Structures are given as C-alpha cells and as structure tokens.
Amino acid sequence: MGSSLMAVHSAKLSLVGSTLPLQRFLTYRLSRLNAKLNRQAVATLKKTCDLKLPEWRLISLLATYGERNGRWIGDTAEIDPGLLSRTFRSLELRNLISARRDEEDRREVYFALTRKGRQLYEKTHPNMQARQQALFAALDAHEQSAIFKIIDKLEIAADARDGSRQSR
Structure with missing residues (x-):
C-alpha cells in the first residue's frame, strides 16, 4: 500500500461535518x-x-x-x-x-x-x-482466519442493502 494510502487508511475518521476521502x-x-x-x-x-x-x-x-x-x-x-x-x-x-x-x-x-x-x-x-x-x-494467522468472515458479512450487508439477492 502506498504511503499516501497508508496515511489516509490510518487517519481517524470523523464523519460529522466532513466528507469521506x-x-x-x-x-x-x-x-x-x-x-x-x-x-x-x-x-x-x-x-x-x-x-x-x-x-x-x-x-x-x-x-x-x-x-x-x-x-x-x-x-x-x-x-x-x-x-x-x-x-x-x-x-x-x-x-x-x-x-x-x-x-x-x-x-x-x-x-x-x-x-x-x-x-x-x-x-x-x-x-x-x-x-x-x-x-x-501476506496475512498473519489472525487475518487469514478473519478475511472470509469479513467478506461474508460485507456480502450479506450488500445483499440486504440492494435487496437483489437472497442470503446464500
């Protein structure tokens, strides 16, 4: 990840009164x-x-x-x-x-x-x-075990948001 993306990634987000980069x-x-x-x-x-x-x-x-x-x-x-x-x-x-x-x-x-x-x-x-x-x-053991759980949650959230798909 480039240093500029790392800086944006690591910065705390305050969504109140600001826009998301x-x-x-x-x-x-x-x-x-x-x-x-x-x-x-x-x-x-x-x-x-x-x-x-x-x-x-x-x-x-x-x-x-x-x-x-x-x-x-x-x-x-x-x-x-x-x-x-x-x-x-x-x-x-x-x-x-x-x-x-x-x-x-x-x-x-x-x-x-x-x-x-x-x-x-x-x-x-x-x-x-x-x-x-x-x-x-490129991932440590914890990240390896978490990645598919995270992706599954994001897919469920995307399906619920657009209503186009039933849960898998």
Whole structure:
C-alpha cells in the first residue's frame, strides 16, 4: 500500500461535518484490489493455458461441484448473463465443457467438464492455487482466519442493502 494510502487508511475518521476521502470508500478500495488481483490472475492464466478469467472461473466451478445448470453457475459466479452465455459458448466450441438439456424442462441446460476440460483444470489449478497461497502469505494467522468472515458479512450487508439477492 502506498504511503499516501497508508496515511489516509490510518487517519481517524470523523464523519460529522466532513466528507469521506475517496481512498476511505470501501467500494473504491475493493474495486482497486479486485482490478489488481484480476490482472494477476489473467497473467497467470496466460502463462499456463489459453483461458480468459471468466472461462477459468466456470471451469473451476464445474471441477469443484460437477454438473450444474446455467442458472446456478450464473448465480454462483455472479457473471453478467451476456458474458455467461458467450463464455459457455466459447468453452463448448473448444470442447472443454459439454451441455445437455433437461429432459423434463427443455429450457434448462446443464453443463459439465469434458475430459479435455478436466485435464486443463488439473494443469492450471496448481498455478492458481500457488497464487492464492502467495496472497495468504501476506496475512498473519489472525487475518487469514478473519478475511472470509469479513467478506461474508460485507456480502450479506450488500445483499440486504440492494435487496437483489437472497442470503446464500
């Protein structure tokens, strides 16, 4: 963190009669962090395979949870429906995932990894896992145990604030 951000971060906030500097907006800070982490992930993926970040996320979800329908994947990954559709199509065309229609509800499509998709996941996952471990190495044990609790609380607060999602 740059020294100017550290100074803003460590300063006591008095919200009465003052305005909050942009560097203290949680959404701004998370957006900056997200952009940096996404750039790192893209660079890692570029070195190990020919996947875009949304493609990696879908492959990783399918590797973890097995066959799932498109609605579940979109809700879980919180990917824009248009991007989700293009990502499914790209992965299908490269024979990394397969799609099948539900027999009872033909509108419902289920996706699964193909053998080629599973092999690509197994090749790429160790590099992405090492990246996660490097990030966690920047945190002490207490911070490591707290980070997901904090993120969960923030997600619940965001969901409650916008009313767009039910609790997970």
